[in-house]
Amino acid sequence: MSYVPMCLGNPGKKSYVPMCLKRKQDYKFFKINPMGTNKKLSIFIRKEFYHILRDRRTLLILLGMPAVLVLLFGFAISNEIKNADIGVLDYAQNDQSQRLTQRLSASEYFTLALPLHSTQEIEEAFRAGSIKMAVVLPPKFGEETARGLPGSLQLIADGTDPNTATTLSNYASAIIGDFLQEQQPLQQQPMVIQTEVRMLYNAGLKSVFMFVPGVMTVILMLVSAMMTSIAITREKEVGTMEVLLASPLPPPLIVIGKVIPYILLALANTAVILLLGTEVFGMPIRGNYALLWLECFLFVLTALSLGILISTRTDSQQVAMLFSLMVLMLPTILLSGFIFPIESMPLPLQVISNIIPAKWFIIILKDVMLKGGGMELVWQETLILLGMTVFFIALSVRSFNIRLA
Amino acid sequence: MNHAITANNLTKRFGDFTAVDAISFEVDKGEIFGFLGANGAGKTTAMRMLTGLSRPTEGEAMVAGYDVYREPEQIKRRIGYMSQKFSLYEDLKVRENIRFYGGIYGLPRKQVRQEADRLIEELGMSEFANSLVSGIPLGWRQKLAFSIAILHRPAIVFLDEPTGGVDPVTRRQFWEMIYKTANEGTTVFVTTHYMDEAEYCNRVSIMVEGRIAALDTPQAMKASFGVETMNEVFLRLTRPGGGNT
Incomplete structure (x- = not known):
């Protein structure tokens, strides 16, 4: 290593040859130990980790958010209804009606909250909020059916919450149907088509199976796109980006150095969510683990490319954050099919949902985790994500060059 | 090869707006070159072209013996x-x-460690060595930033308003550091708003609306305008007809 000694301490020293007096070709000898790009990258990544570890808020979002979201969705926000309070108005008061009442309250879905004695009490109970559904059994309940005639009973549900009402009445209908079947096992019921419903891949219709892919998508989007776009714009805002760009670090290396820590964090978050999903909530992973991780990695790249694109178009952290929230997070939550089914959206929104990367990732996750599908099932969605990633990166490079020129 | 920087008709346009209009100048090796001009006169844009942060629209420039178009990587090093x-x-x-x-x-890592020790001692910052930069006073920070900018012993150091918002004592110390660096052979290219600092430079150029309106030693410049201070020179040039009031 040839290195001219520093002369700040002894400027009078004669042997010192200032760098600029040397000939051009001497520079390469003078130039301090040519250090590998890898080493520079690792120095850069270490610096990035200092930033992340020293910012409490960032750290909280990065580490706390996934666990909180999964647990929140898992325990608090649930489409399944368990132990809903119901009331039974039993006009029949016979053997059959009591057995049905018992059957309903024995199921995990319903709890018999209070006996009802008149139609007026039903109204009052709903107003007071003490029941979610009322079952009205007519006088002589069960007698018609015993004679082979169609019988009837009434289910009254609280329409202010349509989803719950529909779910509850479906559960009740199913239980009542089973009950009637059992009462007359040998007797054929003429003119009645028995529909046997089987929910493939998610027999229990557990909402866990919906929200684990959804939460994973949101978290990966948050960490990869939002956090990186903020991290990159912070350097611009503070002014250090100028210094980095004026340094010998090639611009792609700056970007790679900035995103690698976030890739690692995003993958760590993926592991946490998968672990919580499978261990705490019993979500199955039926497909190939390697494929699952590969797809997660691909989505992380897609999100990163979006984050980079945002950071090339803005100079302030605040704009980057608002933009990420409005343009990335909201569609990811609302239009990806995570919370609202895409099939029930108006046509324009259905069309828009196609450009939301999250939509395709959720499809992939469900296919791989629930259906146990391989590449043959998800290759189209994978190609779409891949295409989007390439497109966003190309756009970023373009706007970066425009800025520079 | 006697010049650290040569610019020849260097131009930068943003759409219809010409930020830097065909400027030509040379900076000698080891010189302290002051680059003055009002806000928006094109100083920063010119500097960005010389440091490889921005591509010129037209003209030529050589920095440290390398072409700004073809060899920006060599320049950056x-x-x-x-x-x-x-x-x-x-x-x-x-x-x-x-x-x-x-x-x-x-x-190399070992050398960086040595340099860090030396630097911290020279700046008298040992009490701050292990504290976050956010916790140390602005004057120290600027001196530290300058020391870090010349850590790899560059042929040329570009300083963009390095003393903005710094107290007079620290500014003085800062300029002592600049002198020391120039004595060791590093060319210093500095922009400033402080006209007393302009007097410290070997040569000064004053930019007005994207062009170099004057380029000379401070003494010669003052003499040719028949004024006492660089401040007056600056006012004459940037506000034609004014400056007497």
Whole structure:
């Protein structure tokens, strides 16, 4: 290593040859130990980790958010209804009606909250909020059916919450149907088509199976796109980006150095969510683990490319954050099919949902985790994500060059 | 090869707006070259072209013996740059900042450590060595930023308003550091708003509306305008007809 000694301490020293007096070709000898790009990258990544570890808020979002979201969705926000309070108005008061009442309250879905004695009490109970559904059994309940005639009973549900009402009445209908079947096992019921419903891949219709892919998508989007776009714009805002760009670090290396820590964090978050999903909530992973991780990695790249694109178009952290929230997070939550089914959206929104990367990732996750599908099932969605990633990166490079020129 | 920087009709246009209009000048090696001009006169744009941050629209420029179009990577390795905004990381410790910038300029780890020790001692910052940069006074920070910009011993160091917002005592110390650096052979290219600092430069150029309106030693410039201070020279040039009031 040839290195001219520093002369700040002894400027009078004669042997010192200032760098600029040397000939051009001497520079390469003078130039301090040519250090590998890898080493520079690792120095850069270490610096990035200092930033992340020293910012409490960032750290909280990065580490706390996934666990909180999964647990929140898992325990608090649930489409399944368990132990809903119901009331039974039993006009029949016979053997059959009591057995049905018992059957309903024995199921995990319903709890018999209070006996009802008149139609007026039903109204009052709903107003007071003490029941979610009322079952009205007519006088002589069960007698018609015993004679082979169609019988009837009434289910009254609280329409202010349509989803719950529909779910509850479906559960009740199913239980009542089973009950009637059992009462007359040998007797054929003429003119009645028995529909046997089987929910493939998610027999229990557990909402866990919906929200684990959804939460994973949101978290990966948050960490990869939002956090990186903020991290990159912070350097611009503070002014250090100028210094980095004026340094010998090639611009792609700056970007790679900035995103690698976030890739690692995003993958760590993926592991946490998968672990919580499978261990705490019993979500199955039926497909190939390697494929699952590969797809997660691909989505992380897609999100990163979006984050980079945002950071090339803005100079302030605040704009980057608002933009990420409005343009990335909201569609990811609302239009990806995570919370609202895409099939029930108006046509324009259905069309828009196609450009939301999250939509395709959720499809992939469900296919791989629930259906146990391989590449043959998800290759189209994978190609779409891949295409989007390439497109966003190309756009970023373009706007970066425009800025520079 | 006697010039650290040569610019020939260097031009930068943004759409219809010409930020830098065909400027030509030379900066000698080891010189302290003051680059003055009002806000928006095109100083920063010119500097960005010379440091490889921005591609010129037209004209030629050689920096440290390399062409700004064809060999920006070579230039970047041989220059130091201190931006108008603060160029250190506030959430990194003093020593970590030194290590980071030493590292990205490719200095070996052992040497960076030695340099860090020397630098901290020279600046008298040992009490701050392991504190975050956000916690140390602005004057110290600017001196540290400058020391880091010349850590890899560049042929030319570009300083974009390095003393903005710094107290007079620290400014004085800062200029002592600049002199020392120039004595060791590093060319100093500095922009400033302080006219007393312009007097410290070997030569000064004054930009007005994208063009270089005057370029000479401070003494010669004052003599040719028949005024006492650089401040008056500056006012004459930037406000034609004014300056007497």
